[in-house]
Amino acid sequence: MTVEVNKQPFWWGNFKLEIEENKEWQIGQLKLIVRRLKNEWQIAYEPTDDFNRLDSNWEIKNTEQLPETLNNNSRYVLHNTTGQLIITPQLADRSIISRPHIPFNLTAGEEVILYVSSSLWLEIAIGSTPEKVLTSIAIQRLSDTWFGPSTLEGEFCYASTTHCRLNFEDIPDRSHRAITPVLIRNRSKTTLLLDRLNLPTPLLPLYASSTGQLWTPQITLTREKDGDLAELKIDNRPPKNKGRMKKINEARKTADSSVLFRAFSTVFS
Numbered sequence: 001m002t003v004e005v006n007k008q009p010f011w012w013g014n015f016k017l018e019i020e021e022n023k024e025w026q027i028g029q030l031k032l033i034v035r036r037l038k039n040e041w042q043i044a045y046e047p048t049d050d051f052n053r054l055d056s057n058w059e060i061k062n063t064e065q066l067p068e069t070l071n072n073n074s075r076y077v078l079h080n081t082t083g084q085l086i087i088t089p090q091l092a093d094r095s096i097i098s099r100p101h102i103p104f105n106l107t108a109g110e111e112v113i114l115y116v117s118s119s120l121w122l123e124i125a126i127g128s129t130p131e132k133v134l135t136s137i138a139i140q141r142l143s144d145t146w147f148g149p150s151t152l153e154g155e156f157c158y159a160s161t162t163h164c165r166l167n168f169e170d171i172p173d174r175s176h177r178a179i180t181p182v183l184i185r186n187r188s189k190t191t192l193l194l195d196r197l198n199l200p201t202p203l204l205p206l207y208a209s210s211t212g213q214l215w216t217p218q219i220t221l222t223r224e225k226d227g228d229l230a231e232l233k234i235d236n237r238p239p240k241n242k243g244r245m246k247k248i249n250e251a252r253k254t255a256d257s258s259v260l261f262r263a264f265s266t267v268f269s
Contacts, residue, residue: 010212011058011175012248014127015085024063025087028176030139032122033067036081042066043124044073045137058175076134084127089120089214090136090249091178091201094157097147101163103195111185116164116199117177120214123249139176147198149265157198164197178206178214181239185222192223196269200232202252207238207245214248215239221267230267232260 011027017036025032026048035042044067067073098116106112119140125133142161148154164182165171171179180199186192204216217235224231234255238245 008060010208011060012087012089012122015060015087016083017085018083019081022063022065022067023085024059024061024065026059027122028058028139028174030122030137030176031070032137033063033065033070034085034124035067036083036085038081039077039079041076041078041081041085041126041134042068042073043076043135043137044068044070046070046072047141074135078126082127086125086127086131088123088125088249089178089206089208090123091120091204091206091216091252092118092138092142092158093121093136093202093252095147095155096142096158096160096199096201097145098160098162098164098197098199100194100197101165103193106184106186106192106194108186108189108191111183112166114164114166114182114184114197115168115171116160116180116182116197117162117171117174118160118180118199118201119158120176120178147196147266147269149263153263154266155198160199175212175214178216180204180216181218183218183220185220187225188223189225192268194268197221198267198269200234203234203255205247205251206249208248209243209245211243213242215242215245223264223268228264229261230264232262232267 022035029047031048032045096118122137124135125131142158145157145159147157207215218239220233222231
């Protein structure tokens with residue numbers, strides 16, 4: 001039997017669990033159960049059957065289901081547990097490859113903004129001094145893919161299950177995904193065919209709006225005039241005109257500079 005649906009405004013944040021209490025999260029395609037005991041935390045998860053869930057609904061509730069009933073379960077033993085559990089959204093640990101719904105050509109001298117929706121991870125920590133991170137769990141399992149002109153040049157990435165969009169209004173409302181505005185500038189003298197885009201998620205911090213929508217800063221990708229290099233610039237602030245924002249997680253990796261240069265073939269395809 002399930003009792004006490006949690007009414008807090010977002011699916012992330014700080015949660016209080018009593019000893020022998022089980023709490024369940026349903027976020028997108030993920031079911032997560034956390035149980036607190038006197039000397040250990042138990043964490044279990046599995047995907048749900050609702051693979052095509054597009055809405056922004058989520059639920060947190062107390063449950064009598066035990067973590068060991070799920071396929072993926074782990075125990076974390078401590079001398080003593082406090083009741084504070086901290087769940088924080090986190091971007092992917094690899095770049096994500098996204099596609100427009102239909103490939104398009106960006107003519108010479110033109111620029112366009114794409115909105116890229118990317119899947120998230122849950123960083124699960126416990127309150128202590130200092131705070132201890134127990135694990136990180138993907139809300140949705142993404143396929144592995146290689147992106148680059150050859151097996152010697154490129155990087156190991158994730159393949160996105162959603163398309164990047166030209167209009168923000170066309171992105172489905174999903175509270176368990178982050179949105180990145182990507183400004184693409186074609187300064188070369190030739191047309192740029194955009195079929196795939198490499199989004200450097202490990203370099204991006206994560207922000208939340210007052211409505212719970214998750215955002216990253218805007219990135220700018222510029223195809224230079226010679227066509228061999230692409231300039232990557234990451235803004236140092238959240239997107240403008242999207243409401244009040246609060247930073248909730250830092251980037252996984254620190255870029256050496258706010259402006260980076262990469263081989264064109266490792267950014268666009």
